[in-house]
Amino acid sequence: MDYTLHEWVRMASHHGSIARCAIEKQAEESGLDALAVREKMRHHLCVMQEAAQQGLDERLRSVTGLTGGQAALMMKRLQAGKCLAGNLLGKAEVYALATAECNGCMGKIVAAPTAGACGILPGAVLAMMEEKGATEEQAVDALFVAAAVGQAIATQASISGAEGGCQAECGSAAAMAAAALVYLEGGNPQQCADAAAFALMNLLGLVCDPVGGLVEVPCVYRNVGASGIAFTAADMALSGIRCPIEPDEVILAMKEVGDALPTSLRETGEGGCAACESICKRLHHKE
Numbered sequence: 200m201d202y203t204l205h206e207w208v209r210m211a212s213h214h215g216s217i218a219r220c221a222i223e224k225q226a227e228e229s230g231l232d233a234l235a236v237r238e239k240m241r242h243h244l245c246v247m248q249e250a251a252q253q254g255l256d257e258r259l260r261s262v263t264g265l266t267g268g269q270a271a272l273m274m275k276r277l278q279a280g281k282c283l284a285g286n287l288l289g290k291a292e293v294y295a296l297a298t299a300e301c302n303g304c305m306g307k308i309v310a311a312p313t314a315g316a317c318g319i320l321p322g323a324v325l326a327m328m329e330e331k332g333a334t335e336e337q338a339v340d341a342l343f344v345a346a347a348v349g350q351a352i353a354t355q356a357s358i359s360g361a362e363g364g365c366q367a368e369c370g371s372a373a374a375m376a377a378a379a380l381v382y383l384e385g386g387n388p389q390q391c392a393d394a395a396a397f398a399l400m401n402l403l404g405l406v407c408d409p410v411g412g413l414v415e416v417p418c419v420y421r422n423v424g425a426s427g428i429a430f431t432a433a434d435m436a437l438s439g440i441r442c443p444i445e446p447d448e449v450i451l452a453m454k455e456v457g458d459a460l461p462t463s464l465r466e467t468g469e470g471g472c473a474a475c476e477s478i479c480k481r482l483h484h485k486e
Contacts, residue, residue, distance in 0.1 A: 200224045204351045204392040204446040211388035218340035218382065221347045240339050240346075243309045247298070247321035250308045254297025261303045263482060266415045270297035287330045288430050295322030295426040299419035312349045312358040315365070315407075315414045316372035318422035320345050323376040323429055327383045337383055344382045345375035348395045355447065356454035360407035361466040363457025365421060370402035370453060373425040373432070380433035390436040396446035397432035398425075403449075403456050406464035408471025411482045417472045 200221070202210070210220045225236045253259070257271035273293045276282055282289035295318035302308045302317050311320040324341055327333040333341070349358065352371045357363040377394035386394070402425065410416040436442075442449070463470030472478065 200350050201354045207347045208388045208392050217347050217388050218343040221343040240342050246309050250298045250301040251294040253306050254301035259304050266300050266303040266419050270300050291322040291326035291426045292423045294325045295319050295422040299422040303415045312371050313368045315418045316368040319372035319425045320376045322426050323380055333383050341379035341382045345379040348375045348378045352450050355450045364460045364465055365407040366402050366405040366453055369421045369425040370399050373398040373429045376429035377432035381436050384437055386437050392446040393442040394432045394436035396442040396449040397435050398428050399449050401428050406471050407466040408473040410473050410478050412468040
């Protein structure tokens, strides 16, 4: 499925929704029927739910000790009614961190679109299910909308931090989550595309600088921050604000920015946060 966002929106105008188009195209390419395609995505949703719950274990720790147990702290604050972001975004943030920590601790996750950005989309969708009453069927459809956005980005740019920086990972994930949120709120296909563009443009230039080359710091925290951007982007699109730049052009801009990033800021662990003395000393002490 090699389509631009413009093409997804155009197809959806004839077929009812991006989700339906994505299911049909996946069925055509895989040789499976639409029901089987949906069941595979439902399985992915179940894995997302399991990863989020596993990540909430306060005893969870990564081998390095850099991550684990922090999502549990955020959940306690949320449950105490102290979360500044409120219940909906607060829960999305908690689940994003929990999923990212699950990954850092070698748990099973769904790359959405990558392991380093695995918490953003699940956090948004799971929070909508629990706080806004989105059904499992709606959540599955939302994941197909997100998949279409991810495909458009991967086709025209990249979802690899080593190629395009973290904008290609957390940026893409935020775009996917924003589109999913718009869909769950009843937005139209163009609004889904606009939300994706808003999210992506707010994360242009984000570098990939994993400490020790590991998907822990700053990765897990960026999953939380990108979750907030996804909700902000969705709110703008749902308010009727049109992205002044064509969404596909934002994707191309991301590619241009990624190509311009030095290798030290593209997953090599040589620059940015990865070069900070305090965290490097802590990591080496653990080793």
